[in-house]
Amino acid sequence: MRGFHKSLKASQEKMGAALNAAAASASDSINSQLPPGYRLRGASVANASSHEFKYGDRVPTYRGPGQVPEPAHLRRGDDGVAEPETHLLIGVEHADGLCHRSAFVAIRVVSQFGDLKGVRAHTLSASAGDGGEKVGSRITWRATRDLRCAPRPGDVLVLEVYAGWDVTERSNAWERCVARAQCSLSAVAEDGSTQLTLHRRLERGRGTGGLNGGVAGVITLRRVPHTDAGVADALSGVDLGVPLPTRKKRLFLVRHGESAWNEATRNTNLMKMMKFDHPLNAAGVAQCQRLAANGAHAIELATAAAGGRVAGEVWSGRGREGRSRGATGAEVAFASASSQIRDVDGSDVNALLARNMNLGDARVGLGPRGVNVDWSVLRSEEAFMAAARGTADGGGGAFIAGDAPVGGVVLTSAAGDGGRYSAGVATAYVGTSNFGTCEDADYPEWIASYARCKKCFVSPLTRAVQTAAFVVQQLPTRDFAGTTLLRSCREVKGTMGSMDCVGISSGTAIVERCAQKLKELVGSIPGGVADVVMASIERRMDHNDAVGQWWTGREDIDSKEEIDERMTDFFDSMRFDPSDVCVVVTHSLFIREMLGRFVSPAFEAAAPVLARRMREHKLENCGCLGIDVVFDDAGTPAVVDAKLMFGSDFVGGK
Structure with missing residues (x-):
């Protein structure tokens, strides 16, 4: 029985190979009769130009553990000629009125003579539903694609909408084009969005109704300026100062x-x-x-090592005796944490905990130095303020870095008797960043x-x-x-x-x-x-x-x-x-x-x-x-x- 299944599988593979070869031969025959620049999808590429690139076919193959990935050879497909160092960025925003649960968009540029330009790009599929049970009226993609060609007078932007979730080449969704649109490329504004009417068929005389023709909806596009520098973020207006697309x-x-x-x-x-x-x-x-x-503390340590500021205060690198020396990681973390504690009052303790403290590591306890402290999670305002105030004799806010568990520093309030520790001293544990454990010279960068x-x-x-x-x-x-x-x-x-x-x-x-x-x-x-x-x-x-x-x-x-x-x-x-x-x-x-x-x-x-x-x-x-x-x-x-x-x-x- 096992041999029979093996033989049947081999026969199926041979039949599939023969059918694929016949389909490729027929496609090549049809392609030879099409105008320059046009090809059937999935056709043989044996005679394609070496300058034709397929958008998305740029994923190196992972060959297994310990093996170097194969290079991402760009395969030849049904695209036009991509122009080196040339970019045309088109943003596909959203579509309204489509009666489909999910859809994706393919776009490309055609010259005034009907020649394909650049590459054909497509979005991921997006859904207007909330999980399949309800279909909304808007499908949102918010995707930017590079068509890799220089716009010239007479160029036309061609857009097709396909119904389906799977956008891979093997997907049958590529056979279900449900709407099309086209316009002059110059009509797509760089300073705002442009709306195009989607048609079920690009034919005249179909009216506005019917399943085979008419208006299918409206799609919104935008043209992203290709710039060398000084780009402002669309959300905040902050000048981010780098070219698009980034290299x-x-x-x-x-x-x-x-x-x-x-x-x-x-x-x-x-x-x-x-x-x-x-x-x-x-x-x-x-x-x-x-x-x-850890990230915040590491930044403070790196800043202090460079002679900068820590939590708004200049770190001098001097010890309690006033001798100039290099600051240790624990001391810099201590300086940062103590300054943060001094700046807070009891009414804002939760905000301080959320902003500056590691709740998983924050601890508070009472007891003299050298005595095992029963650490408890710092949960209450009273416990926190007890640590912040210190003892009643004027030591509030003055913290000294003491011995700590691995990866942390103990902040101990100093009593008013020359800094000696006494019973009842409050201590708090704050996690550090492990900054000093990295020996790489470029780690600060x-x-x-x-x-x-x-x-x-x-x-x-x-x-x-x-x-x-x-x-x-x-x-x-x-x-x-x-x-x-x-x-x-x-x-x-x-x-x-x-x-x-x-x-x-x-x-x-x-x-x-x-x-x-x-x-x-x-x-x-x-x-x-x-x-x-x-x-x-x-x-x-x-x-x-x-x-x-x-x-x-x-x-x-x-x-x-x-x-x-x-x-x-x-x-x-x-x-x-x-x-x-x-x-x-x-x-x-x-x-x-x-x-x-x-x-x-x-x-x-x-x-x-x-x-x-x-x-x-x-x-x-x-x-x-x-x-x-x-x-x-x-x-x-x-x-x-x-x-x-x-x-x-x-x-x-x-």
């Missing part, structure tokens, strides 16, 4: 904190595992606070670039948005542009049972759900902290494309080809964002899939151990990995450098 980008990849799904998996709780869009648990919140505090982050991109899943709120809250950049939800960097749904990848909320409801889930962690977060944390991200939140059903359906999985499409969309979002450095809060599988595809051979040779771990292992919860990405003229990304930040590591072997 180099530094990303700080942050994995979300531990979620309720991680906890349920560890405890084999199947009921909780099958819930959708799990939020952070108490341990995850503590991890987020630790990461945010990575920290300095982290301090310059003006933009944060985040997966719309609840646990990621909650993590981003803690991180963004402690970024020191005053002209922070804002946070953007980006569905392409959501978690990879590898199995039917990965219900933590299925979303629940969309649009403004995402942040509302995040705040509510934080408030439900009673006893883990002091009252008011959830509101303070979420307010820091909500004020400048761009919901972007996280509307409708932005997640993978509960009965679907993400195939390799679909992940490839998401990677293309993600890196286009990075390439067309004008900031040179940003934070991306995402998920372990998405990070591993990204690094498995785009680690450059040069970095593989320079840091083989780190490169291997980046591709094979998951980043730990609330781990932070900085990467440098360079783009070639076609937009192909390559990771050329990387650095584990703030004591982060991967889960698994070395």
